[in-house]
Amino acid sequence: MYDVIIIGAGPSGLTAAIYAARANLSALMIEKGAPGGQIVNTNEIENYTGFQKLSGSDLALKMFDHAMALGANYEYGNVMEVKKIGDFFEVITDSNTYQSKAVIVASGMLPRTLNVPNEEQLKSNGISFCAICDGPIYKGEKVVVVGGGNSAVEEATYLASLVQHLTVIQNLKELTADKKAVELLLKQKNVTVLYESLVEEFIVGDDGKLSGVIVKDANNVVKTIEARGVFEYIGWLPVTHMVKPLGVTDQWGYIIANEKMETSVPGLFASGDVRQKQIRQVVTATADGAIAVQNVLKYLESR
Ligand SMILES: Cc1cc2nc3c(=O)[nH]c(=O)nc-3n(C[C@H](O)[C@H](O)[C@H](O)COP(=O)(O)OP(=O)(O)OC[C@H]3O[C@@H](n4cnc5c(N)ncnc54)[C@H](O)[C@@H]3O)c2cc1C
Incomplete structure (x- = not known):
């Protein structure tokens, strides 16, 4: 014993x-x-x-x-x-x-993950689950946050202060975080939010690191977003x-x-x-x- x-x-x-x-x-x-x-x-x-x-x-x-x-x-x-x-x-x-x-x-x-192509390979090579930890690596770069709850929105606001441009990808029609947190995020000039959009695939660049994200919206329109970092906040x-x-x-x-x-x-x-x-x-x-x-x-x- x-x-x-x-x-x-x-x-x-x-x-x-x-x-x-x-x-x-x-x-x-x-x-x-x-x-x-x-x-x-x-x-x-x-x-x-x-x-x-x-x-x-x-x-x-x-x-x-x-x-x-x-x-x-x-x-x-x-x-x-x-x-x-x-x-x-x-x-x-x-x-x-x-x-x-x-x-x-x-x-x-x-972490909950998206289970989309190239996700496993890019963990620690562009895909992260912790903005406090990995955010500073992407200073001045284009970055994506996936999710729309409190963690996603608060961390996106923090990341927006570091990066060149931030795209938030949310599967619902609105961000579900607290109103104040959402207002604070939407005030940032370098932030775009894509609503009713789903990540289809991550793109692996020539250097083996993340280079972009393929996203599909509610009208089935598919587009590619350039990004060196993705932060998944889906729980x-x-x-x-x-x-x-x-x-x-x-x-x-x-x-x-x-x-x-x-x-x-x-x-x-x-x-x-x-x-x-x-x-x-x-x-x-x-x-x-x-x-x-x-x-x-x-x-x-x-x-
Ligand atoms: C991508 C990423 C980057 C991070 N960067 C930083 C950073 O820069 N600075 C920082 O301070 N923090 C960082 N963190 C947070 C930090 O890693 C965690 O806060 C810390 O590891 C928590 O330690 P823990 O021992 O509580 O849990 P964990 O580190 O999760 O360890 C739990 C252990 O329990 C084991 N285990 C689980 N279930 C069982 C079971 N059934 N039987 C036996 N064993 C089991 C697991 O295998 C694991 O080894 C980061 C987290 C992530 C995800």
């Missing part, structure tokens, strides 16, 4: 593993893919304190090595379900069942299927946890992008991981 099982080895889970190792907890971190989480596929990180600029995969490796050097216990596995049985947990993966006194869910989230899917039966998620599937990372189930903690929160960045994910472990310690003492 472990003291704590950490689900996910992204920035949040790896930080939790570091704090757990230093606190002498018997801890197991379970990861279904490459350790590092979302940052593994991130070109450059320029806003993580202490590192002016480094690639996401380098930061992921540094975090993983740090956890391993402290003796963190890591296993490959896809967690399917977390059960609370009396005062302990059963964590069921595709190949094993583990038991622990506490669980930290740090499984992050995945995120928190990875919380494994704890759904425990009733700790909100209507969008994010885990509800307080500032101690405690959920409503004693011993079950949530950390990083997977929880309901305002800012999802590496720095907030790592902070959550540290806080979660401090409160796991308190929980174990109180049992």
Whole structure:
């Protein structure tokens, strides 16, 4: 029986593993893919304190090595379900069942994607899901935002301040974000909105990077929009299927946890992008991981 099982080895889970190792907890971190989480596929990180600029995969490796050097216990596995049985947990993966006194869910989230031709190939080569992270790369360029909800409109307004021209592609007749946010976006002189339009395909340029987007409108008119960057804001899917039966998620599937990372189930903690929160960045994910472990310690003492 472990003291704590950490689900996910992204920035949040790896930080939790570091704090757990230093606190002498018997801890197991379970990861279904490459350790590092979302940052593994991130070109450059320029806003993580202490590192002016480094690639996401380098930061992921540094975090993983740090956890391993402290003796963190890591296993490959896809967690399917977390059960609370009396005062302990059963964590069921595709190949094993583990038991622990506490669980930290740090499984992050995945972006919804358009599933159109060339999308997979251009991820990290023009297609991004994070304007704060990748926006500055496209300073002075032509850029597209796909989506019309709050995230799309707020991020489009931010991007408009950086880029030469921004086209927003929205599938509905209007932008569905808050009125004020929409007004702010539409005031920008370098923004065009294409309503009732769908992305048909992304174009790969001679350099292997994105060069444009093929769009079809409600009258079936097809046009090509020149763009070096596309930001898809059509929603995120928190990875919380494994704890759904425990009733700790909100209507969008994010885990509800307080500032101690405690959920409503004693011993079950949530950390990083997977929880309901305002800012999802590496720095907030790592902070959550540290806080979660401090409160796991308190929980174990109180049992
Ligand atoms: C394109 C892009 C660029 C970004 N750029 C920046 C940036 O420049 N700066 C910045 O601060 N932030 C950036 N971010 C945000 C940052 O990546 C996230 O905030 C951060 O990775 C969240 O860490 P996390 O550990 O909570 O979740 P994640 O990084 O999502 O890690 C979760 C981990 O859990 C694993 N997992 C999921 N389900 C299971 C399961 N069932 N069983 C086992 N393991 C599971 C996943 O495989 C993954 O490794 C970017 C995000 C994206 C998408």
